[in-house]
Amino acid sequence: MTLDAIIVGGGAMGSAAAWQLARAGARVLLLERFEPGHTRGASHGASRIFRLAYAQPDYIGLAREALELWRELDPSLLELTGGVDHGDRASIEPIANALAAAGVPGRWLPAAEATARWPGLRFTGPVLFHPSSGRLHADKAVAALQAAAAAHGATIQHGTEVTSVAVRGDDLAEVVTAGETLRARRVIVAAGAWTAKLLPGLLPLRVTQEQPAHFAPVAPGPWPSFIHHHGATAVYGLLTPGEGVKVGFHGNGPVVDPDTRDYAAEPGRAARLRDYVREWIPGVDPDRDAPISCTYTTTPTSDFVVDRRGPLVIAAGFSGHGFKFTPAIGRLIRDLALTGAPGMPRFAIAGGQETP
Template sequence: MVVVGGGAMGSAAAWQLARRGVSVVLLERFAARHTNGASHGASRIFRLSYAEPGYIALAREAERLWRELENDTGAHLLTVTGGADHGDHPFLTELADALAAAQVRHHWLSPREAARRWPGLRFETPVLFHPDSGRLHADRSVAALQDAARALGATVRHSTPVTAIEVLGDDRVRVHTDTEALRARRVVAAVGAWTAGLLGAQVPLPPLRVTQEQPAHFAARIPADGWPSFGHRFAAGSAAAAQFYGGIYGLATPGEGVKVGFHGVGPVVDPDRRDFMPEPAQLAALRNYVRRWLPGADPDVFAPISCTYTTTPDTDFVLDRHGPLVVATGFSGHGFKFTPAVGRILAGLAVDGTRPDQRFASTRWANA
């Protein structure tokens, strides 16, 4: 089988296919550790805190598989720090109810108690704390997935752009690169922002919105490694929601500072024509947020980051198969934590056609 796309999801698919004893070739258009897509950097949030039971279950599976990957490779990938959500949005109560129903550990803290635990963060409303959340090291995770796949016999090729995928039959496909054509029974395409361009009309896809997101690392004024990952949600229509684009996420990133960003509100871009530069108004808003809500970080000492989101209309993923083509896209800025579980789903689709929850079907918009 051929996997196209060597970011997190494609690398996880290669690992899971190789675990099943499948012969796998992974093709990635860019060099290793590139910064063109959505899988690079030093930190991503891991959490079980979802309002949907399906995502909680998928995160639990991913947590187990992250630990298996660590055992297989010796890499340290997942650090448990706890997670803290606060703000005046009523969604927090819905979130707490979902965690209770799924028996996910959590409890409420008063603003004073939370500030005493984490003096670098400011709180004005009760804080929903979930102790099993934490952070993943993105670059190390992708490298570990590829190392684990190689150890099981997979071939990994970087700097190998795929120019076309040609369907020859239900069990035959030809993958074209700049220098060769590879035949396979199945292709798993996990190419993020390049999905529509590569697959074209071969696979029914939703409208995919590709944005350039621009968080930043802010210098810590006090030691921040023990901070929880955090989310701050503002009530819709409030002045704060308008000023801070609805809410923010953040987490300490050892060696980099405190990562702070808005979720899915960056400018729409062509992934091949990005400028990698922060949008001035959003950067100014990020700095104002740090100045107002993060006394433990310096709003005047920062390093902008650039990555892409590929977002579906409902923010659920696309994990589906059409003939010999398996497609993974639309991770909408919240998919990284699920990476190894998504790899398992993609391997199942490719090998025996096992389909996940209908919420991930690529045709769900057409059906609606």
Template sequence: MDVDVVVVGGGAMGSAAAWQLALRGRSVVLLEQFREGHHVGASHGATRNFNTAYAEDDYLALVSEARGLWDGLAKEAGTRLLDLVGLANHGNVARLREVRSAHAERGIASHFISAKEAGERWPGMAFRSDVLFVPESGRVRAAEALRVLRTSAEAHGARFEYSTPVRDIRVLGDDRAVVVTDSQEITAHRVVVTAGAWTSKLVGTQVPLPRLVVTQEQPAHFTPINGSQLWPSFNHAPDPGDPHDDYWYSPVYGMLTPDEGVKAGWHGVGPVTDPDARTFQPEPVQLEALRRYAREWLPGVDAESAVPISCTYTSTANEDFVLDRFGPLVIGAGFSGHGFKFTPAIGRVLADLVDGIDAPHRFSGRSRA
């Protein structure tokens, strides 16, 4: 079989790439090793933060583009993909001032409120210092987003094949590669690899990727004590030098996931793992520290009700994404636990790379190999 593009990996980024390529009239086959809706990788779950709290202009440009694309997808599908409940950022106020300045330059609405006002507005949370509130942020309906991306991609001619592991990718030249599965060989001008935790296993010997570290993360859902309380999404950084935060493993992120509870988690500090040999069991010391965080900072939840979730992060050293092309191979990797909000814009960048248009320099894998 010959096609324009094979996409390897059917999570958020692969689905978005297939969607964008199909919109451009390319013949596209997406191959996913697991069944649809599996919980083995990084894209499953009902919600993700939609967060614009970046100070870096290239990230702000990408998330602003993503917002428009999310809205367009939602309109096309007749559904809602973003819940703009707002996002409260607190801790490390010096960094938040940098974010606010970057927002002002880009015309992104955000403003500081005092810890007292924040506590009165959101009594389920505790605050120590000023809070940067971003009203046009909130959460992405992640599971629904995957469904909509696939539906739109298929409506424009893409084909999605699940339970189809890729066994080999053979590069035949700058404009030709062969993708091998158990049942077929597909020849393509480009192969987009969005394989998450399996990226290095699949193409690490063929392209000069930066080091990608796979960790098993364990956020948890906590049961709200009062179901009528309002909850913004949130990011909470430890205050530099404050001994009260010494037990923290990292900044904390979270959001209300309807019907599941308030999700909260450490960021990118889980045990390093092989994606094919995961335990799916929470690391008990980190989980107890997360419960302690909930007791101290989330008074609106039952801290002992924690239901751990298991997912993978695939992280670069500086948490920047890898979006690059090497001959016929286009790589999207290293989304480091903060990529989902950007999904439709990442799909556009990957489709551009297929068409020979460079990604923003920050995301060049070659510059960090």
């Protein structure tokens, strides 16, 4: 049987694609290599930042769409806590200007007012506050997306490793697993850190092992989600209820192979993160931390890839800021797969690359 769509990868984006495709009436099979709720990729854990605060209007529009879709899927997945950007004002002003142009609420606060409001954080200059920010529960979101996809008739299959993907015609592609060869009119590759292994040479993807940590709070809330524009380094954080305040350097980990990475906390990086927390986050204990290991898969520009080549739809490079957009990315994938509608120019594959 030739299916309408086979999705390779059951993380956030693959699961969102399954939901959007199945509720559009497509016959969908989602193949995930690992067990439900696994921790080997980039979609696990209890917290991700949601925010509309971008300097690019197309990202703001996509986040707005995602906000409505999260509420449609399950309102309990997203809690709006408010968010702040602080540090290098030259980096923050384009965000403030873009929010204002888009009519998104946001305002500058003096450092003293921000400190009084959020005593767990240290501010040294004006702070951009945007109330429509918060946190998503990652594990519950992926489970909800898969449940919604299944409710619309999609088949969700865990424990199935895809070893290769091949184009067989304008409207036909094959997916090979250890046990069989499957065919579909469209194959969506949303395999995160394993994308480059399945589609060698197509995308310039970089896979790194990142090392944020949860720190034990010592001050009462409230806690906003926060981005500190700290020189050449960006630092992000948010409260993860029951686990602590999650803090991490953005995209500074070593390059790894997702099949052979060690998941181990590197002592030097852990010490640098504790030093940062000691200076900038007085509301937590810098010496009571629980390291987290995850992968980032990024493109050279940090923009995502959501594009189509023949019967293949490729969705990759979301790490670092993609999770918030998940259900809207699923809609983009659906449109590319079913209608051939043009995607967003920002997310196109660079010219001159070949489809395998």
